[in-house]
Amino acid sequence: MSANAATNAAATPATADLAGLVLAIAKRARAASLELATATTAQKNAALERLAGLIETSHEPLLAANARDLAAARENGLAAAQIDRLTLTPERLAHLAESVRQVAALPDPVGELLDETTRPNGLRIRRVRVPIGVIGIIYEARPNVTIDCAILCLKSGNASILRGGKEIFHTNTAFAALLPAALAHAGLPADAVQLIPTTDRAALNTLLKLDDYIHCIIPRGGESLIRFVAENATIPVIKHYNGVCFVYLDEAADPAMAETVTVNAKTSRVSVCNAAEQLLVHRAAADTLLPRVARALVAGKVGLRCDPASAAILARGQIPHTAATEADYRTEFLALTMAVRVVDTLDEAVAIINRDGSAHSDAIITRDEAAARRFLAGVDSSAVFWNASTRFNDGFEFGFGAEIGISTDRLHARGPMGLRELCSYKFLVEGTGQVRG
Amino acid sequence: MSANAATNAAATPATADLAGLVLAIAKRARAASLELATATTAQKNAALERLAGLIETSHEPLLAANARDLAAARENGLAAAQIDRLTLTPERLAHLAESVRQVAALPDPVGELLDETTRPNGLRIRRVRVPIGVIGIIYEARPNVTIDCAILCLKSGNASILRGGKEIFHTNTAFAALLPAALAHAGLPADAVQLIPTTDRAALNTLLKLDDYIHCIIPRGGESLIRFVAENATIPVIKHYNGVCFVYLDEAADPAMAETVTVNAKTSRVSVCNAAEQLLVHRAAADTLLPRVARALVAGKVGLRCDPASAAILARGQIPHTAATEADYRTEFLALTMAVRVVDTLDEAVAIINRDGSAHSDAIITRDEAAARRFLAGVDSSAVFWNASTRFNDGFEFGFGAEIGISTDRLHARGPMGLRELCSYKFLVEGTGQVRG
Known part of the structure; x- marks a missing residue:
C-alpha cells in the first residue's frame, strides 16, 4: 500500500469496519502461515537479502516518512530523548540493512530434528521444530521494530501481524511498503508480513481476541502496554513486564x-x-x-x-x-x-x-x-x-544471533527469545499399519 | 483435613470469603514451589512410594467417600455410564497405586542440562530444566485425576492446586487427605499439593486470575469446561478443546x-x-x-x-x-x-x-x-x-511413561505432555567478572 492510503486508513475507518479489517488480515495471515511453514530456507533468505537491498535503496522514502513522524512529535511536544529514539538516519538505516543480512545468515530453525525414538511396536516417532504459525507483535515507538520483528518471524517461518505505535506510524508504513516486493521476489505470500494500517485502539482490541487465527502475541514496549495486552488477549502472550x-x-x-x-x-x-x-x-x-x-x-x-x-x-x-x-x-x-x-x-x-x-x-x-x-x-x-x-541477559550476548525479546514467563520461552524460541514442534509418526490394542 | 470439614467448607463459605481462601492457597503453593524446585529426586520418589502405600492401605475411607459421591450421582439421576466413570473399585485403586509407583520410577526431568555454550568472552551459559512453578489443574468427574495430576506435578517439581468437579468431590477430598502424610514422610512441604476445598464457581473464577502466584493452568474435561477456563484465565492455559x-x-x-x-x-x-x-x-x-x-x-x-x-x-x-x-x-x-x-x-x-x-x-x-x-x-x-x-497420540504410546494431557496449542507443549513438558528452563551463567561493553 502507499503511505497515503495507509494514512487515510488510519484516519478514517469507522469502528464498525475495523473488526472486519483486522479479521481479514488475521485470516490472510493464517493462510500465509501454512505456505510459509513449508517454504525453503533459500526462499526465506532470498526475501531477506532483497529486503536488505530495498532498505538501502529506499532511504529517500523512508527518511521522508520518518520526517512526517518527527514533525508530529515536535508538534506534540515530545522530549528530545523520545524524538531521538524515533529518528532514522542514513547510518541507522545502514545498520538495519546489515541486521537483516545477519538474520539471513543465521541457521534456519525449521525442520530441525529435536528427538527421535522407535517404539517396541516399530513406530518411529520424530519431534521436529516447526513454526508457531501466526505471531502478532504489538509495539510502541521505535522505528527499527517493524523490520526486526518481520525478519525474525519470517526466518522462523511464521506469518506476522505488526501493530506499532502512532508516533512512528508513517515510518512503519514506509518499511512495510518494502515487504511485498521482497516476499514476491522469493515466491513467498505477500500476507506473510502485514502491518495493521491503523493505530486505532479498537483494532488492537479485536486483534487480541482472534485466537482462531493468531497463535501468539509478543508485546514490546512499556509495562502499561504489556499489561494491557496481557489482560485483554485471549491469545497466549509471551512477555516480560519489567526487570527489577x-x-x-x-x-x-x-x-x-x-x-x-x-x-x-x-x-x-x-x-x-x-x-x-x-x-x-x-x-x-x-x-x-x-x-x-x-x-x-x-x-x-x-x-x-x-x-x-x-x-x-x-x-x-x-x-x-x-x-x-x-x-x-x-x-x-x-x-x-x-x-x-x-x-x-x-x-x-x-x-x-x-x-x-x-x-x-x-x-x-x-x-x-x-x-x-x-x-x-x-x-x-x-x-x-x-x-x-x-x-x-540478551539474545546476542547468549549467542542466539538475534532476539525478539526477553521472557519472564515460564511457558514456552524463558529469557532471551531467538529464532528457535519463535518455533513450536510437532510429532511425525511413521508406521507399517500399527493399530492400538 | 477430614472429609467432613471439607464438606462443610464446600457447603458453607460466604462468597466474600472464597477469594481470600483461594488467594491463601495460591500464596502457600507459590512458597511450596520454591522449596520443591530444589527437592531431590530421592525425596520426591519417597513421597510417591509412600503415597502408593497409603492408597493401598486406605481402601476403606476411599471407597466410603466414593460411595457418598455415587449415592448423590444416583439421586441426581446420572446415567449408568457416567456413574461407572465415577466408581472406584479395589481393582481400580490397585491400578492407581501401581501408576504412582510407575511415576516414581520415571527419570526426574528437573536439572537436566538442555544445552551449554561458552561465549568468546569466557561466559559459560547453561540452559537447565526447572519446574514451571505452580500449576493449577481444573477437572471434572473422573476419580483418578486428583492422584494422576498430583503425582506428575510433584515428580516434575511443581506445586499443584487441584480443583475437581462436584460429582466427585468427596472422593477427591479423601485422596487429597492422603497427601500430607506422604509429603511429610519425604520432608516436602504440605502445600506442595492442595485441593480447593469447595466446588463453588466463584472460587474457580478467583483462581483463574491469580497470575502472580500460579504459572500455568491445565484444564481437563469437556470442551465447555476448557472454553470457560481459557476465556476467564489471565494465567497461561495449556489445552486442547477437542479432537476432530x-x-x-x-x-x-x-x-x-x-x-x-x-x-x-x-x-x-x-x-x-x-x-x-x-x-x-x-x-x-x-x-x-x-x-x-x-x-x-x-x-x-x-x-x-x-x-x-x-x-x-x-x-x-x-x-x-x-x-x-x-x-x-x-x-x-x-x-x-x-x-x-x-x-x-x-x-x-x-x-x-x-x-x-x-x-x-x-x-x-x-x-x-x-x-x-x-x-x-x-x-x-x-x-x-x-x-x-x-x-x-498419547504419552504412554510415545514412551513418555505418563502424561497429564494432550495439547493442541503451539506454545510450550504440543501433543502429549509428560514430565518434561511440565517443566520450564532457566539460564545459569558463570563468569569471572565479565562486564558488558
Whole structure:
C-alpha cells in the first residue's frame, strides 16, 4: 500500500469496519502461515537479502516518512530523548540493512530434528521444530521494530501481524511498503508480513481476541502496554513486564569484581530491562565491600537509596545516600538510582530476590562455589549470573544471533527469545499399519 | 483435613470469603514451589512410594467417600455410564497405586542440562530444566485425576492446586487427605499439593486470575469446561478443546491397511480425543478402497455420514449410510459415527484437515513415500501419522511413561505432555567478572 492510503486508513475507518479489517488480515495471515511453514530456507533468505537491498535503496522514502513522524512529535511536544529514539538516519538505516543480512545468515530453525525414538511396536516417532504459525507483535515507538520483528518471524517461518505505535506510524508504513516486493521476489505470500494500517485502539482490541487465527502475541514496549495486552488477549502472550534485577554481593565476594560488575550492571545502560536496580550485601562483608562499591556507583552519578544498615555504613564513610522507601525495594528505576539492603544470609538474599524481583536477571558475586551453586539453584529467574553482569541477559550476548525479546514467563520461552524460541514442534509418526490394542 | 470439614467448607463459605481462601492457597503453593524446585529426586520418589502405600492401605475411607459421591450421582439421576466413570473399585485403586509407583520410577526431568555454550568472552551459559512453578489443574468427574495430576506435578517439581468437579468431590477430598502424610514422610512441604476445598464457581473464577502466584493452568474435561477456563484465565492455559481427527486414504493406500487402521482409529475407543471422526478418500482410489473400509466400519456398528461422491459409491455397494450435513465435517462425534468425503488430491486433503480439523492427530495411509512426506509436512497438527492409527497420540504410546494431557496449542507443549513438558528452563551463567561493553 502507499503511505497515503495507509494514512487515510488510519484516519478514517469507522469502528464498525475495523473488526472486519483486522479479521481479514488475521485470516490472510493464517493462510500465509501454512505456505510459509513449508517454504525453503533459500526462499526465506532470498526475501531477506532483497529486503536488505530495498532498505538501502529506499532511504529517500523512508527518511521522508520518518520526517512526517518527527514533525508530529515536535508538534506534540515530545522530549528530545523520545524524538531521538524515533529518528532514522542514513547510518541507522545502514545498520538495519546489515541486521537483516545477519538474520539471513543465521541457521534456519525449521525442520530441525529435536528427538527421535522407535517404539517396541516399530513406530518411529520424530519431534521436529516447526513454526508457531501466526505471531502478532504489538509495539510502541521505535522505528527499527517493524523490520526486526518481520525478519525474525519470517526466518522462523511464521506469518506476522505488526501493530506499532502512532508516533512512528508513517515510518512503519514506509518499511512495510518494502515487504511485498521482497516476499514476491522469493515466491513467498505477500500476507506473510502485514502491518495493521491503523493505530486505532479498537483494532488492537479485536486483534487480541482472534485466537482462531493468531497463535501468539509478543508485546514490546512499556509495562502499561504489556499489561494491557496481557489482560485483554485471549491469545497466549509471551512477555516480560519489567526487570527489577538484583546484584548480591556475597560474604566471599572479590571486592574489585564486586565494584566493576555492580557498576556495569547499574550504569552501562540504565534504560534497559537487564540493568540492575537493587543491591544486596551480606552483613559480614558489608563494611568492606559497601564503601568501595558505593563510592564507585556515586562516582558514576548513581543515587543510592539505603536501608538503615547500609545507610549507617555509608554515613560512616561520608558517602552520599538517601533513605529508601518500601516501594524502592521493588522499583525498576530505569535511571541512575539503586536501592541498597544488607542481608544476614545468602538464603535471605535468595528469598528477597524471589519475592521482590521480577524473575528476570539476577547476579551473585562470590569466590565461594558452594554459595554460588545455592544461589543459582535457588533464584527463580530467567537467567542467574555468577560473577558476571546482569546486562548479559540478551539474545546476542547468549549467542542466539538475534532476539525478539526477553521472557519472564515460564511457558514456552524463558529469557532471551531467538529464532528457535519463535518455533513450536510437532510429532511425525511413521508406521507399517500399527493399530492400538 | 477430614472429609467432613471439607464438606462443610464446600457447603458453607460466604462468597466474600472464597477469594481470600483461594488467594491463601495460591500464596502457600507459590512458597511450596520454591522449596520443591530444589527437592531431590530421592525425596520426591519417597513421597510417591509412600503415597502408593497409603492408597493401598486406605481402601476403606476411599471407597466410603466414593460411595457418598455415587449415592448423590444416583439421586441426581446420572446415567449408568457416567456413574461407572465415577466408581472406584479395589481393582481400580490397585491400578492407581501401581501408576504412582510407575511415576516414581520415571527419570526426574528437573536439572537436566538442555544445552551449554561458552561465549568468546569466557561466559559459560547453561540452559537447565526447572519446574514451571505452580500449576493449577481444573477437572471434572473422573476419580483418578486428583492422584494422576498430583503425582506428575510433584515428580516434575511443581506445586499443584487441584480443583475437581462436584460429582466427585468427596472422593477427591479423601485422596487429597492422603497427601500430607506422604509429603511429610519425604520432608516436602504440605502445600506442595492442595485441593480447593469447595466446588463453588466463584472460587474457580478467583483462581483463574491469580497470575502472580500460579504459572500455568491445565484444564481437563469437556470442551465447555476448557472454553470457560481459557476465556476467564489471565494465567497461561495449556489445552486442547477437542479432537476432530482425520484419516486420509491416499490414492496409493494399501487396502488391507486402510481397513485395519481406519477401523482402529474410529472404533477402538470412541470417547477419546485421538479417535478419528473424519474419513477422506482420494477420488482415484475411492471405488476400490471405500467399499471395503466402509463395510468394515459398518460391521463395527459405525454410522457413516457421506458427501455425495462417497454416498454414490456406497449406494452402488448397498452399504448403509446417510447424507452428511455441513456441520458433520467439523464434528467430534465421540460416538460410532464417521463423516466421509472424497477428495481430488492430496493437497485438497491437507487443506481440509488444516481448515476443518482441530490440529490434534491426523493420519495418511499410503505406500507412496513422497505423498506421505508432503502430508507430514503440510498437515499442521500436533501429531501426524503415516500408516498408523491416530489413537497412538498419547504419552504412554510415545514412551513418555505418563502424561497429564494432550495439547493442541503451539506454545510450550504440543501433543502429549509428560514430565518434561511440565517443566520450564532457566539460564545459569558463570563468569569471572565479565562486564558488558
